[in-house]
Amino acid sequence: MGKIYDLIVIGGGPGGIGTIVEAKVLGLENILLVEKTDNHSHTIRKFYKDKKRVDKDWQGQAIELEGNVEFVDGTKESTLDYFDKLLDDEKIDSRFNCEVLKVQKNGDIFDIYSNCGDYKAKNVVVSIGRMGKPNKPSYKIPASIRRQVNYNLDRCGNGEEIIVVGGGDSAVEYACELSSSNSVTLNYRKDTLTRPNPTNQDMIQNYASRGKVKLKLGLDIESVEAQHGKVKVNFSNGDMRLYDRAIYAIGGTTSKDFLKACGITLDDRGEPIFNSENYECEVKGLYIAGDIAFASGGSIAIALNHGYRIVSHILSK
Ligand SMILES: Cc1cc2nc3c(=O)[nH]c(=O)nc-3n(C[C@H](O)[C@H](O)[C@H](O)COP(=O)(O)OP(=O)(O)OC[C@H]3O[C@@H](n4cnc5c(N)ncnc54)[C@H](O)[C@@H]3O)c2cc1C
Incomplete structure (x- = not known):
């Protein structure tokens, strides 16, 4: 035995x-x-x-x-x-x-x-x-941009236009970290960031007020598409924007x-x-x-x- x-x-x-x-x-x-x-x-x-x-x-x-x-x-x-x-x-x-x-x-x-x-x-x-099994968005990610749609920082380079999606501590930390060598937007579907801990709340306010991280709050993403080798993000208010990379930090x-x-x-x-x-x-x-x-x-x-x-x-x- x-x-x-x-x-x-x-x-x-x-x-x-x-x-x-x-x-x-x-x-x-x-x-x-x-x-x-x-x-x-x-x-x-x-x-x-x-x-x-x-x-x-x-x-x-x-x-x-x-x-x-x-x-x-x-x-x-x-x-x-x-x-x-x-x-x-x-x-x-x-x-x-x-x-x-x-x-x-x-x-x-x-x-x-x-x-x-x-x-x-x-x-x-x-x-x-x-x-x-990181959470993925409900909409489809086209195969041609899958390498530019990530769930951690593994593939990130420098000098990229990046959108980080999420409203918790991970999203805030990813956005602030990436902003030292990239142009970063933090997108969250709710109007305010209530989930991050006090340290990260202070950090994101500081980065946002200095223009290091752009905040796009209260706005959902409806879909993403490939356009000219970039990730085209279609927002729920009809806006669209091209990014080199999208990072989902949604648990x-x-x-x-x-x-x-x-x-x-x-x-x-x-x-x-x-x-x-x-x-x-x-x-x-x-x-x-x-x-x-x-x-x-x-x-x-x-x-x-x-x-x-x-x-x-x-x-x-
Ligand atoms: C970006 C990010 C930042 C975070 N920052 C903090 C922080 O500052 N402070 C904090 O307290 N928490 C933080 N957290 C949360 C914290 O990491 C988790 O709460 C913690 O790791 C949970 O531990 P766990 O053991 O339950 O799971 P995990 O840490 O996920 O460990 C699970 C382990 O199980 C292994 N495994 C999976 N399946 C099998 C299998 N079938 N057989 C054998 N092994 C298997 C995996 O490889 C893994 O090593 C953060 C999380 C993220 C994503």
Whole structure:
């Protein structure tokens, strides 16, 4: 018979790291972290710009940390360094480049099927985040401009005319960052930017008042087309404008098929059903942590607290 772990955590982002580190600190020995990319924290590596300020109270949510992970304000780099250190110091057993495909409970034990082998565990935490599937606009993006329509900063160059679409912290940070070497417009469908945290609110007001970022608020986009190799944006008031690039920073969703393949029951809106105190799903021993517990609005600190609550619940059983 193969080894049976006390706990397997699927996803090496803040939710997964918080859970596995709390498990080790609080005394669970047989534990494993499984991550589909070649390192932990894929969302932070891929979607945060270099040197990005990382706020503990993201989106204005003041969070009291409950567990043993002492996460503080910092940068992308300091946050990744801190997570490296936590995983190294606690000697966490991790499998990278290992994508979980399915979880099935047989009797009291879960079978975890992945592209790097099958595992068995008494408890499973699914913490796969939402940014594996960034939200896309409802209108069609023509194939000829798909390389100029992006969901992160990977393809951005300098000297471009860029429209950033979204009204949250990510959109504001992307717009201000890009404005140092590009001409940037921030577009949001509502009249005011209420979602960003106070620091980002001040930052965008400052950039807008100095003309570094142009604001196009209270205006929806109806469609985008290709024109002369550029992205032609058609606004709901009949205006149109050409941009070199459009960046959508409008959150993400989780694959419902994957959640179902893990045995997680979904409600009418397709969101996971779980206990809001301990994050256990309808199947005993199966938990969710981090962003997948929210339709929108998770944060690193919130994800870390999920880990603490989950491990405390496992140990109390
Ligand atoms: C641009 C941007 C800026 C942000 N800035 C901040 C900030 O300043 N402060 C803050 O607190 N929050 C910030 N956030 C939000 C924060 O990043 C998220 O709340 C946090 O990353 C959620 O952690 P998570 O573990 O739930 O998911 P994720 O961080 O998305 O991690 C999920 C992990 O699971 C892995 N995975 C997915 N599917 C599988 C599978 N089948 N098998 C194995 N592994 C899998 C992924 O590769 C990934 O590494 C920001 C988000 C964005 C997009």
